[in-house]
Amino acid sequence: MTLMSSVTTRLIPFGEYSTWVRIEKPDAPREDALPLVVLHGGPGMAHNYVRNIGLIADETGRTVIHYDQLGCGNSTHLPDAPADFWTPQLFVDEFENLVDALGLDQVHLLGQSWGGMLAAEIGVRRNPALASLSICNSPASMPLWSQAASALRDELPPEVQSALDRHEAAGTLDDPEYVAASAVFYERHVCRVTPTPPDFQESVDQMEAEPTVYHTMNGPNEFHVVGTLGSWTVVDRLDRIDTPTLVVAGEFDEATPATWEPFATRIAGVTTHVFAGASHCVHLEQPEIFRAEIAHFLSKHDLSTHDYSPSGRRDLTS
Numbered sequence: 001m002t003l004m005s006s007v008t009t010r011l012i013p014f015g016e017y018s019t020w021v022r023i024e025k026p027d028a029p030r031e032d033a034l035p036l037v038v039l040h041g042g043p044g045m046a047h048n049y050v051r052n053i054g055l056i057a058d059e060t061g062r063t064v065i066h067y068d069q070l071g072c073g074n075s076t077h078l079p080d081a082p083a084d085f086w087t088p089q090l091f092v093d094e095f096e097n098l099v100d101a102l103g104l105d106q107v108h109l110l111g112q113s114w115g116g117m118l119a120a121e122i123g124v125r126r127n128p129a130l131a132s133l134s135i136c137n138s139p140a141s142m143p144l145w146s147q148a149a150s151a152l153r154d155e156l157p158p159e160v161q162s163a164l165d166r167h168e169a170a171g172t173l174d175d176p177e178y179v180a181a182s183a184v185f186y187e188r189h190v191c192r193v194t195p196t197p198p199d200f201q202e203s204v205d206q207m208e209a210e211p212t213v214y215h216t217m218n219g220p221n222e223f224h225v226v227g228t229l230g231s232w233t234v235v236d237r238l239d240r241i242d243t244p245t246l247v248v249a250g251e252f253d254e255a256t257p258a259t260w261e262p263f264a265t266r267i268a269g270v271t272t273h274v275f276a277g278a279s280h281c282v283h284l285e286q287p288e289i290f291r292a293e294i295a296h297f298l299s300k301h302d303l304s305t306h307d308y309s310p311s312g313r314r315d316l317t318s
Contacts (some may be wrong), residue, residue: 005057005064009074012067012101014094018069020074021098022047022066024054028062034108034131034302037065037099040203041113041137043229044213046073048202050112052287053294060295065102070094071213072206079212083228086216088121099129108298110134113255113280114218120234122262123241130300134294137280139259139267140228141233142225148256149223150190159241160184164224171218182221189254191281200284215318222280229233238266246271246297250278250285271297 009306013253040047047066054064068075069091078085094120099107108131111119116138123133134308139145153161160181168176191200207214208219219226247263247270249255256276264272273293275282 002055005054007054014070014076014097017076017078019068019070019076019094019098020068021102022044022051022054023102024055024057024064024066026061026063028058029063032103032302033060033062034106035063035065035104035296036108036110037067037095037097037104038299039067039109039111039115039118040066041111041115042072042088042207042214043069043114044072044201044207044211044215044227045114046072046206048206049197049204049281050115050202050283052216053110053291055287056291056295056298059291061299062298066237067098067105067125067249068225069213070302072210072275077210077212079210081212083216086228087212088118088229088232089173091118092121092125096127099127104129108130108134108301110136110294111138111281112136113138117232117234119193122236123243124234124237124238126242130243132298133241133243134297135245135247135260135263136264137249137253137255138247139255140235140238140262141259142229144259144262145255146225146230148255149225152254152256153223156181156184156188168224173224180222185221185223185254186215189252191284192252192279193281193285197281198282200281223257233263235266238262239268239318241267242252244269244271244297244301246273246294248275248282248290248293250275250280252279253282254280277313 005024040050046068057064064175068114107121116135162176163181217229245267250315
């Protein structure tokens with residue numbers, strides 16, 4: 001498919017800082033198609049690895065907006081900010097500032113991994129701009145995430161588990177043996193595409209060059225969570241979400257069913273879908289199938305307003 005959409009970028013003031021935004025407009029826009037805002041993961045992984053979701057622009061005739069969250073990518077970097085600066089509320093405020101600055105009355109919101117956690121935080125606040133939420137490959141709490149990671153680690157080869165345990169105990173997380181052992185987990189549960197997709201590698205490279213946000217909030221990697229998000233949960237607030245919501249994950253996702261089950265049971269009228277054969281980065285592993293599922297959901301809710309009244313749950317698990 002030839003990309004015909006036009007792409008513009010800009011910096012949006014956010015207090016004394018700046019948020020970098022990428023706006024992809026379709027060649028043939030649909031008047032009834034609301035814009036889609038995409039929240040990247042990490043925290044601190046920048047938009048690069050989810051950039052291909054922008055193909056939805058021409059595939060559905062809607063504008064797609066990516067942005068680099070504060071502290072990473074092309075937005076303001078703050079390597080000296082204290083740990084307590086980096087909170088979910090900071091990133092909720094950044095999203096609200098962006099929507100206001102762009103003059104968006106109503107949007108669809110898609111978040112991947114940490115982005116889905118952030119989308120849930122925005123959803124429970126009942127932001128009037130939300131037409132729908134798509135929570136992709138995300139846990140409803142970090143304790144659930146850590147429990148799932150532990151269970152998945154138990155399935156790794158014994159020598160891999162031993163290397164992980166040994167280096168975590170010694171604090172030698174930059175040792176090549178630890179890096180290689182970590183890669184085994186990533187290849188099973190994070191991105192099953194080999195070689196690593198360039199977009200994914202771009203996000204990894206920029207995070208490693210500026211690891212402040214990721215290391216502060218999460219930790220050194222996806223399964224050794226020692227950051228400030230370690231006790232985060234939205235489970236007890238999910239009944240506040242009154243927006244049409246889609247929850248998706250991969251069959252081999254590090255976000256296992258136990259991590260996202262609260263979304264499925266506590267959000268009224270939720271739709272769920274599991275992509276067979278995929279892991280955490282479904283959008284890179286099965287890009288066309290992923291975008292088609294998202295596009296179908298968005299099209300149903302382009303005209304959704306706050307008159308939305310859920311009438312039961314729809315389960316598309318496959």
